[in-house]
Amino acid sequence: MSFSVKPVIIFMLLTVLPVNITTAEEDREALRIAVENLLQAGQLHIGDVDIASGELLAEFYERRDYAPVWAANDKVAELLQLIMATEKDGLDPSDYHLDAVRDIQSSLTAGRINTAAEITDADLILTDSLIRLGYHQRFGKVNPYSLDPHWNFRRELNGKNPAVSLQEAFDADSFAGYLETVFPRGWVYMQLRDGLARYREIEARGGWPEIPDGPTLRPGAADSRLATLQQRLTISGDMENAQSSAPITEYDEALQTGVRRFQKRHGLDSDAIIGPATIKALNVSAEQRVRQLEINLERARWVLDDIEDDFVLVNIAGFRVYLMRDRKIAWESKVQVGKTYHQSPVFRDEMKYLVFNPTWTVPYSIASKEMLPAIQADPEYFQKRDFDVKNRNGELIDPTTVDWSSVTRRNFGYTLVQRPGPANALGRVKFMFPNKHAVYLHDTPSKYLFEKSERAFSHGCIRVEHPYEFAEILLGPDWDQDRIKATLDTKEITTVSMPKSLPVLLLYWTAVVSQNGDVFFYNDVYQRDQNISAALDEPFRIELPDS
Incomplete structure (x- = not known):
């Protein structure tokens, strides 16, 4: 989009200010009016850009006495670089007003941002972009509480006022250096990031071929799928490039080594036997593996500042x-x-x-639901398994004195304790x-x-x-x-x-990268990835925790 935005806010500004305003005081007044409008309306749209940071943005400018921070600042180019780099973190650059920031940088370079209205719009968009970016770097895009009400990892601002932190970012030598100081990333995160880059390269080159279904492949077997399997494993780095151009006719030792390595990296039995589970893992596309890494980078952002x-x-x-x-x-x-x-x-x-x-004190749900039928079927159940039985008063009783056939889940009034x-x-x-x-x-x-x-x-x-x-x-x-x-x-x-x-x-991580750089993928046994994937595609929302 070109940077020529004319929302209701600009109309308000133009009714109280001359059109061509260049003094610092008048720029401040324009920003003050814009921020007050934002607070009163609870939202602000500048063209097709939604300003989402609301109260934080307002406090930031109030602390600055509404002085613009970007128009005479050389950090716009650096912000644009940071926005582009978020893709390496599995994030979406469009969440940070990518197109608008590009247009603003171009307009600033060409000297096309001069009036108070233009300076105000540019400042608000750029500051909201930086807030969005810093928020995602610190907390992730998805609020884990929305997916798991039992989540108890801290989401804190380390006692700092976010408006103060925002000003510190501007005062620092670089945004990137400041973010790294405030939100350091250890090797776990950086290895995931590197893994994402590698799998995106594979995806960009067309991914890997699909292995057709067929009978289970065992070492030494001959099969028409072996050449495709070799190509598949070579692309994913589980095998080195074949030295010979001759077609492969036997499931040989080199191929077995590659299969075992693949199986180990995907949480499978490393037996070189290619059955349905291994075929299924082989046929997960590179695009799906890229998304899996993006999902787990988000999980990493949730916790890695809290350890x-x-x-x-x-x-x-x-x-x-x-x-x-x-x-x-x-x-x-x-x-x-x-x-x-x-x-x-x-x-x-x-x-x-x-x-x-x-x-082991058996939980009530296990004792009354899962163990009771076995107890009723075997009079020696407790003796065989070294269990003591207590009544509702916590007193030890002889289990043979209880008519277990009359006990139900609803009237189960006993505590079972397994001895050491x-x-x-x-x-x-x-x-x-x-x-x-x-x-x-x-x-x-x-x-x-x-x-x-x-x-x-x-x-x-x-x-x-x-x-x-x-x-x-x-x-x-x-x-x-x-x-x-x-x-x-x-x-x-x-x-x-x-x-x-x-x-x-x-x-619960379905993708991790080892210290030596090997990427491991695990089956999503609890079916949790899809909810995170969907939430990553939702519009930006800011939910700042307490400082």
């Missing part, structure tokens, strides 16, 4: 737990997470202590961060389930494959494996405080 250098991170979608030291992976393990109908929640809390030889031991549902150790969800990390007797590629098996808690290693690292040098084993051998409930509490982040 310390050391923390525990559970990626629910990836079925893994990580111990981070100085924001780098110090230890990791497979985990099992909540079933699709018992989804593990996304939240953060503080891990404070461990319990060796824990008991290897059969305990929590295993031999649990990692505690008390929270309203009653979700924590723990050991499990169901070790065989760690062999599965998708591990959504629990009622919401996180089962850890190597809990004793985890305990040793968390408790420090005074707790080696010998001491842990001796503690377990006592069969007594033992609570041990950690030397220092650690933040625990339960997140």
Whole structure:
């Protein structure tokens, strides 16, 4: 669009000001009237540009005594560069008035912005653009509370007045430098960003071919699809370019290595057997993978300003737990997470202590709904599984004195407590961060389930494959494996405080990038990506939290 906007606001200005105004005082008066109009009307449209930052924009100009900040400022070109660069973050440059900012820069260069009305419109558009950009960089475009009412990660302004921060951005040597200082991005975010760039390049080159359906491919097989498979894996970087131009006729070792690498990066069994699950993952388009990375960059913006250098991170979608030291992976393990109908929640809390030889108090919903039929079918249920039974008063009772056939879910008045031991549902150790969800990390007797590629098996808690290693690292040098084993051998409930509490982040990311740059994609087991994707396409909204 060309920069010639004439909304109602300009008419108001022209009724009180001469047409060709150039003095600073008259420019201030024009801005003051525009801002007051914005506050009174609750909205402002300049041509086809919506000014969305309302009260923040008004406070910013009030603090400046309504002095324009852009007309005599060389930062417009830098703002335009920042807007263009947002595409690298998976954001949409049009959210920041891209076309209008281009037109303003061109008009400023040509000396076509001279009147108070023109200066006012340009200033408001440019400032609103910068506010929008900074808001998305700090908080993301989508408000996670709108998708998950249990979201409890902080969305704070670190005690700073946003209008003051905005002025600091103008006073800094560069916008980019200021944003990096205020909203630093660690390697997790930057690797996702680099991954997005790589997959966009693949998409721009036409993506990769689709593998036709057919029988399961096993090592050594001959199949007409092998050449297409080789091309597919080469494009995604899972195989090097073939050295020979001869057609591939056998599912050989080089191809198997590429398939295993692909399977590992996509949360599949790395067995080189190409069945329906592997074919399905191979045939997800490059365009879809680009969108997946954009979605997870948004998830990263929600949380990466709310973490310390050391923390525990559970990626629910990836079925893994990580111990981070100085924001780098110090230890990791497979985990099992909540079933699709018992989804593990996304939240953060503080891990404070461990319990060796824990008991398990069965949640009422599990006891009365899932366990009651088994109890009614087997008189020795409690004895076989080491359960104690308590009445409503918390007193231990003999379960054989209860007529379980008359017990229903509605009149289930008992508490079931599983005693410590290897059969305990929590295993031999649990990692505690008390929270309203009653979700924590723990050991499990169901070790065989760690062999599965998708591990959504629990009622919401996180089962850890190597809990004793985890305990040793968390408790420090005074707790080696010998001491842990001796503690377990006592069969007594033992609570041990950690030397220092650690933040625990339960997140749900369907795409991550390792420290060495490998891009990993995970199945969206809880079907959460689509809601974020749709919200990213919504118009801009600003919902500033408290400072």
